[in-house]
Amino acid sequence: TKIVTLPGDGIGPEICAPAVELLEHFVPGVEVEEHVFGGASIDAHGTALTDEVLAAAKTADAVLLAAVGGPKWDTTDPSAPRPEQGLLGIRKALGLYANLRPVRPLPALYDSSALKREILDGTDMLVVRELTGGIYFGEKTRTETDASDLCHYTVEEVDRIARVAFEAARGRRNLVHSVDKANVMETSRQWRQVVHEVHGADFADVQLEDQLVDSCAMQLIANPTQFDVIVTENLFGDILSDAAAMLSGSLGMLPSASLGNPDGPGLFEPVHGSAPDIAGQGVANPLAMFLSTAMLLRHGLAMETEAAALESAVDQALDAGLRTRDLGGTAGTDEAYAAVRKYL
Amino acid sequence: TKIVTLPGDGIGPEICAPAVELLEHFVPGVEVEEHVFGGASIDAHGTALTDEVLAAAKTADAVLLAAVGGPKWDTTDPSAPRPEQGLLGIRKALGLYANLRPVRPLPALYDSSALKREILDGTDMLVVRELTGGIYFGEKTRTETDASDLCHYTVEEVDRIARVAFEAARGRRNLVHSVDKANVMETSRQWRQVVHEVHGADFADVQLEDQLVDSCAMQLIANPTQFDVIVTENLFGDILSDAAAMLSGSLGMLPSASLGNPDGPGLFEPVHGSAPDIAGQGVANPLAMFLSTAMLLRHGLAMETEAAALESAVDQALDAGLRTRDLGGTAGTDEAYAAVRKYL
Ligand SMILES: CC(C)[C@H](C(=O)O)[C@@H](O)C(=O)O
Numbered sequence: 001t002k003i004v005t006l007p008g009d010g011i012g013p014e015i016c017a018p019a020v021e022l023l024e025h026f027v028p029g030v031e032v033e034e035h036v037f038g039g040a041s042i043d044a045h046g047t048a049l050t051d052e053v054l055a056a057a058k059t060a061d062a063v064l065l066a067a068v069g070g071p072k073w074d075t076t077d078p079s080a081p082r083p084e085q086g087l088l089g090i091r092k093a094l095g096l097y098a099n100l101r102p103v104r105p106l107p108a109l110y111d112s113s114a115l116k117r118e119i120l121d122g123t124d125m126l127v128v129r130e131l132t133g134g135i136y137f138g139e140k141t142r143t144e145t146d147a148s149d150l151c152h153y154t155v156e157e158v159d160r161i162a163r164v165a166f167e168a169a170r171g172r173r174n175l176v177h178s179v180d181k182a183n184v185m186e187t188s189r190q191w192r193q194v195v196h197e198v199h200g201a202d203f204a205d206v207q208l209e210d211q212l213v214d215s216c217a218m219q220l221i222a223n224p225t226q227f228d229v230i231v232t233e234n235l236f237g238d239i240l241s242d243a244a245a246m247l248s249g250s251l252g253m254l255p256s257a258s259l260g261n262p263d264g265p266g267l268f269e270p271v272h273g274s275a276p277d278i279a280g281q282g283v284a285n286p287l288a289m290f291l292s293t294a295m296l297l298r299h300g301l302a303m304e305t306e307a308a309a310l311e312s313a314v315d316q317a318l319d320a321g322l323r324t325r326d327l328g329g330t331a332g333t334d335e336a337y338a339a340v341r342k343y344l
Numbered sequence: 345t346k347i348v349t350l351p352g353d354g355i356g357p358e359i360c361a362p363a364v365e366l367l368e369h370f371v372p373g374v375e376v377e378e379h380v381f382g383g384a385s386i387d388a389h390g391t392a393l394t395d396e397v398l399a400a401a402k403t404a405d406a407v408l409l410a411a412v413g414g415p416k417w418d419t420t421d422p423s424a425p426r427p428e429q430g431l432l433g434i435r436k437a438l439g440l441y442a443n444l445r446p447v448r449p450l451p452a453l454y455d456s457s458a459l460k461r462e463i464l465d466g467t468d469m470l471v472v473r474e475l476t477g478g479i480y481f482g483e484k485t486r487t488e489t490d491a492s493d494l495c496h497y498t499v500e501e502v503d504r505i506a507r508v509a510f511e512a513a514r515g516r517r518n519l520v521h522s523v524d525k526a527n528v529m530e531t532s533r534q535w536r537q538v539v540h541e542v543h544g545a546d547f548a549d550v551q552l553e554d555q556l557v558d559s560c561a562m563q564l565i566a567n568p569t570q571f572d573v574i575v576t577e578n579l580f581g582d583i584l585s586d587a588a589a590m591l592s593g594s595l596g597m598l599p600s601a602s603l604g605n606p607d608g609p610g611l612f613e614p615v616h617g618s619a620p621d622i623a624g625q626g627v628a629n630p631l632a633m634f635l636s637t638a639m640l641l642r643h644g645l646a647m648e649t650e651a652a653a654l655e656s657a658v659d660q661a662l663d664a665g666l667r668t669r670d671l672g673g674t675a676g677t678d679e680a681y682a683a684v685r686k687y688l
């Protein structure tokens with residue numbers, strides 16, 4: 001079993017190191033191959049994703065990514081390389097069109113959330129975000145006087161992500177909210193039509209609701225327990241999943257899995273960024289990274305038992321009082337790792 | 345003084361009627377001209393906005409709109425007329441590029457909000473949403489196999505909305521958060537550059553912060569008191585202002601003003617929709633409509649004293665216990681109107 005790790009920038013390397021130890025614990029004989037990526041790769045090679053790294057990722061069984069970016073590479077120069085290009089590039093090149101972001105606030109962390117306990121209680125949702133289409137990858141133009149971005153979707157792109165959402169719902173509470181802006185956008189009207197066609201043809205047993213993106217942003221806050229699976233396009237998924245992340249009390253808690261080609265590797269990464277402001281201090285919360293490692297075990301290596309064991313260890317550590325800074329406590333990265341190890 | 349009212353659909357007519365009484369109370373001799381709009385106009389004339397209604401709006405001192413839309417006009421037929429086209433059409437035709445959405449949760453309503461009291465306390469923000477550009481008005485395409493929407497902005501469109509935001513901040517706490525997705529979108533990179541140019545040239549006394557839209561969606565929930573003025577493009581403004589609206593406990597509380605051409609009328613409307621599910625029952629919360637009427641008095645007729653008096657009456661009625669259904673109470677529309685009238 002070969003895993004490619006991309007520690008990236010900022011707190012990336014600090015949270016990646018203990019995750020690799022977890023991998024070695026769960027996957028006997030695992031071969032872990034580390035590569036530079038993002039800003040670090042720009043510094044070393046002038047580009048956020050080199051051909052070598054992409055080739056290595058393609059031969060891996062799964063890719064574990066920590067985080068990219070930082071003020072050092074922030075620029076208004078449109079021709080300068082940017083760390084995010086590595087992220088967008090690897091998603092696209094590996095065909096990772098389905099981004100899964102589970103949100104299940106833990107009772108132990110209700111106090112860290114901005115939302116009231118009675119609103120959070122029972123929340124358990126999965127955001128399925130389309131990851132390789134839409135305005136992220138459409139044609140861009142820029143002149144002295146104006147700029148444009150094209151949002152483009154094919155029927156096929158919508159069809160396949162809809163199937164991922166309906167399949168996921170069957171293993172959960174059998175409810176899908178499809179989120180769009182069909183009262184304004186043509187891509188949304190196509191989205192809605194295709195989602196209903198896929199539903200009618202192959203998933204009529206799953207309950208399907210349409211919701212407008214503005215309304216969904218409200219409902220996520222006002223009444224999050226109504227959701228089971230949310231499926232939406234790339235940009236809406238970016239915004240809504242970050243909003244949903246706040247239900248968990250901290251962005252430092254949320255994992256994600258990006259899947260696509262059944263023969264190729266999946267990519268597993270925390271939802272949070274590289275937090276350059278706290279990098280190098282050993283205080284970063286590694287739990288989203290550990291939970292991403294659990295998703296790697298589950299979706300990347302079909303090791304469900306091990307994935308569940310790791311998730312349960314994280315839960316138990318939190319129940320026992322583990323709190324990193326973002327959760328209002330004082331535990332550092334090492335302490336968090338040790339607390340989780342205790343329950344393995 | 346001539347005011348054009350557009351009651352529209354659903355609960356629109358019910359909440360518009362008492363708002364007209366408030367107008368007549370505050371503006372002696374006001375001439376109120378009512379027109380069909382939205383779905384009602386589709387039924388009567390086959391289009392959501394007729395030339396006659398647009399012409400009437402153009403000659404008014406201000407336009408007061410309630411709400412449009414409903415399941416009756418929901419359709420997947422791309423060529424069928426839709427109520428929202430009236431809304432988008434009148435915004436564009438009147439040049440209303442600046443949509444102002446103030447969000448100031450009232451302590452009396454903290455219990456109705458999903459957020460904790462300590463998170464809400466002190467929240468007072470103004471969302472300035474660009475309203476006549478972006479993906480709402482860009483070219484759309486649709487074929488059997490794909491669809492697209494173009495997001496397009498000119499430098500001039502960004503420049504003028506940035507000025508509105510900076511001016512507004514000067515009359516408030518002098519802080520502007522400019523929200524974009526500059527790590528992905530070209531229109532966002534242009535947005536960021538133009539906002540900084542306008543800032544450097546004419547508003548260096550105002551504090552300016554850039555924020556990514558996904559991060560802003562989180563911060564609105566986690567830490568809303570950090571914001572004073574938020575300025576953003578059309579689609580982001582739609583999503584973020586609805587999320588921010590939930591801080592107030594109910595969408596039924598939020599007014600908006602859409603301004604543009606200094607010689608033309610402004611448009612004033614609640615942020616909420618037409619709520620077809622409760623239409624005709626006399627239970628709709630009219631307070632967002634009343635607060636929109638106050639914005640009309642302030643921005644449309646330069647009657648600051650009267651605007652403040654109406655806002656204060658709404659506050660006092662809530663302090664005295666007024667609660668419509670959406671706020672967890674039992675008061676109907678008439679009762680809400682009577683409760684507010686008591687304090688005028
Ligand atoms: C860094 C950025 C390009 C990225 C995105 O918008 O997809 C991030 O926000 C995410 O959600 O993974």
Ligand SMILES: CC(C)[C@H](C(=O)O)[C@@H](O)C(=O)O
Pocket residue numbers: 183184214428431582
């Ligand atoms: C009805 C819809 C077209 C409209 C919009 O998206 O602008 C509404 O959501 C709003 O915010 O006024």
